[in-house]
């Protein structure tokens with residue numbers, strides 16, 4: 398049963414009781430990890446000191462650099478022979494983080510993915526194309542086993558071979574697809590270049606990178622789908638942590654399996670619902686690699702409105718990571734804000750790239766923007782006017798003057814996995 402109504406709609410004392418029981422178990426489990434054993438000894442905290450939910454604040458935070466320091470297996474809480482799977486983060490900055498899973502962890506994880514998909518109405522009657530990387534990235538195998546658990550017909554297409562992927566949608570009668578929003582955009586473009594309409598399927602599940610509401614609208618229009626946001630990270634299983642319900646007004650964090658907090662990233666003060674800050678997650682059912690108060694670096698807030706679907710613990714869609722934030726001449730800019738502005742301008746095409754340089758000690762941001770074919774050449778083409786419009790719209794939202802160059806459709810890089818749209822050429826970034 399993947400609509401676990403009792404657990405998913407738990408609230409008040411019953412929820413707190415379950416969370417506390419699982420938190421105590423998790424603390425006990427972390428005592429098998431030398432890093433935590435030392436920390437807990439030093440701070441003299443025992444599982445029994447946790448009596449109410451706020452007591453979680455007595456526990457230390459865990460940072461990404463702590464996990465990197467334990468490379469490769471220093472954060473495993475079970476003997477190696479009980480580890481049945483390993484995933485790692487991509488490790489673009491420093492050593493990758495290695496995440497181990499026991500058999501039970503994999504079962505729990507599949508159950509959470511199955512819940513995600515059940516929540517939006519998918520069943521064994523659906524045919525599911527999983528167009529993400531099937532390697533160390535958790536999106537591939539994670540979604541795969543969750544979908545199989547429901548009994549969906551799973552097509553493990555992975556990424557690449559895009560024309561074939563498009564044919565498969567039609568030939569195999571695909572009804573639901575999972576990929577990054579960037580790849581979804583690419584799929585629709587390739588279909589256009591093949592001179593076909595992209596075959597329609599009803600459900601798109603997109604995640605693993607920030608994407609704006611405007612991008613959601615574009616994707617829904619181009620693909621003819623209802624698009625749902627999916628959030629997770631390798632350290633906390635992967636996808637399966639938080640997902641949108643049919644209301645699509647925030648993502649439900651599976652509150653029986655995670656305790657979430659929002660903190661001020663500078664002072665570490667715990668913030669109230671409705672206040673934006675860094676998401677801190679304590680998974681409650683991880684055997685192989687339990688974590689205490691993991692600082693995700695992701696920026697969001699807890700929404701405490703009651704959701705008509707009856708589930709609790711909702712977070713707002715993520716605007717980006719604290720370390721994605723660009724500081725340009727003292728002004729904070731998130732790439733997702735740029736995307737949001739660009740996608741609201743009808744002449745703008747599908748892709749853009751942001752370059753940041755330091756010229757004569759001053760930060761310069763240049764944005765290459767693809768323009769739609771019909772506006773790039775021919776009767777409707779007035780590139781100067783379009784350029785002025787983009788610069789003006791960006792200035793209004795970012796409060797920053799940017800250089801914009803308009804480029805031909807199809808000339809910027811496309812991404813099969815997570816997009817990398819920012820190239821920062823400054824040495825020190827400040």
Ligand code: DLL
Pocket residue numbers: 486487534535536603604605606607608626627628629630631632635636693695715716717718
């Ligand atoms: O991206 C897990 C995942 C796979 C999530 C498939 C959803 C779908 P990592 O590669 O470890 O794990 O990257 C985690 O990606 O800390 C966020 O910064 C970002 N991220 C993930 N989902 C979203 C989202 C997977 N829906 C990092 N919106 C996280 C914005 C996201 N950012």
